[in-house]
Amino acid sequence: MSLEHAILGFLNYIPLTGYDLKKAFDASVHHFWPADQSQIYRTLARLTEQGWVEVKVIQRENRPPRRVYSLTEAGQEELRCWLTSLLPPEDARIPWLVQVFFAGLLSDDEILAIFERVAKQLRAKLQRAHKIPEESAAYVEAVGSPRETFFWMLTLDYRIKIMEAELAWIEDAIKRLQRKDQPPAEQQQ
Amino acid sequence: MSLEHAILGFLNYIPLTGYDLKKAFDASVHHFWPADQSQIYRTLARLTEQGWVEVKVIQRENRPPRRVYSLTEAGQEELRCWLTSLLPPEDARIPWLVQVFFAGLLSDDEILAIFERVAKQLRAKLQRAHKIPEESAAYVEAVGSPRETFFWMLTLDYRIKIMEAELAWIEDAIKRLQRKDQPPAEQQQ
DNA sequence: ATATTATATATGACCAATCCTATAATAGCA
DNA sequence: TGCTATTATAGGATTGGTCATATATAATAT
DSSP states (O other), rough: OOHHHHHHHHHSSOOHHHHHHHHHHHHHHGGGOOHHHHHHHHHHHHHHHTTHHHHHEEEETEEEEEEEEEEEEHHHHHHHHTTTSSOOOOOOHHHHHHHHTTTGSSSSHHHHHHHHHHHHHHHHHHHHHHHHHTTHHHHHHHHHOHHHHHHHOOOOOOOHHHHHHHHHHHHHHHHHHHTTTTTOOOOOO | OHHHHOOOOOOOHSSSEEHHHHHHHHGGGTOOOOOOOOHHHHHHHHHHHTTTTTEEEEEEETTTEEEEEEHHHHHHHHHHHHHTOOOOOOOOHHHHHHHHHHHGGSOHHHHHHHHHHHHHHHHHHHHHHHHHHHHHHHHHHOOOOHHHHHHHHHHHHHHHHHHHHHHHHHHHHHHHHHOOOOOOOOSOO
């Protein structure tokens, strides 16, 4: 499971609390692996049971204890093992394509309106994605080595390339719908 | 939820049993929305409760009854409504990128081996995807109108375009790793 | 002075999806 | 004759993830 191993990955850099981990996720990998706060805490508990991480509890009066997690040797091994494993090919789950698949039921004008709307949404997302490297530059410099940064930027590049491909696809689809070189909408009531 | 609406979509074409629906999913939308058999049955039960579909139970001696589901008017309305709705932007969940993000921990040779392996897997998947239209040609002709087929093929085209972009990205990453124009792997024990 | 945000952990309820299993008859094949 | 695939429905257990909420203090902003 990826959440588990992402946590191991972060703890491999440096010991962290659950709270710190949440911030680390939000600042870097959340583009391809968002993490829920409560899930992080529960997963940390599981990882501790499994012996892959260990806790140092720092008591503080009148406040919840600060629980700082660090990787054990077993955890390091597990991380290494998972990183070199070939993951089973994911089967995609893309709600938007379900809409496209059944779009024939709608009129061409309705479909065009929807496609344009989605294209617009995508363009905005792409623009935001392009800005991420600059925005997180300070954080990147502070936190990561050049090597770590290289792979971070690789993952960002992936997201951008995929979004560009999505945009190209939808723009092409719009053109085809406008040119009416697709089968006409027949007998709609 | 997309499973619900995909079922409504299929039942909008023609009344079907849970079993038929499973076959319909596997023959078409499973590329972007795989459906578990038991989940289809459970969802049909929920949809019936909600009044979006209705059942005609055909009793047969000594066998489980054949339950044929069809869309109600409320179901048709719901489907139309959902098809024209703007879905909230999904946040991706890509386990493979978690591996990439933490790959810095491995040696360049290990990383290259993994990337090549993934590229190979992708190329095989792409080739298979290219063959789908021909393979399902008979089914498509039998089942769908030209208009329905158009949108079906659009969804296939999406998958192919995305996979091509993924492949281009990973091939570029491999080149960069080979050219060593990325930061070197420092002090690995 | 007051309200909000940040720090920090944790539980309960819930949901979609997966996996496994049970049932039971028929059709086709070896 | 016996084996497997097909037709057909369905429930239990589990997992991964989400949402809401509770608690409690310090720092910061209005």
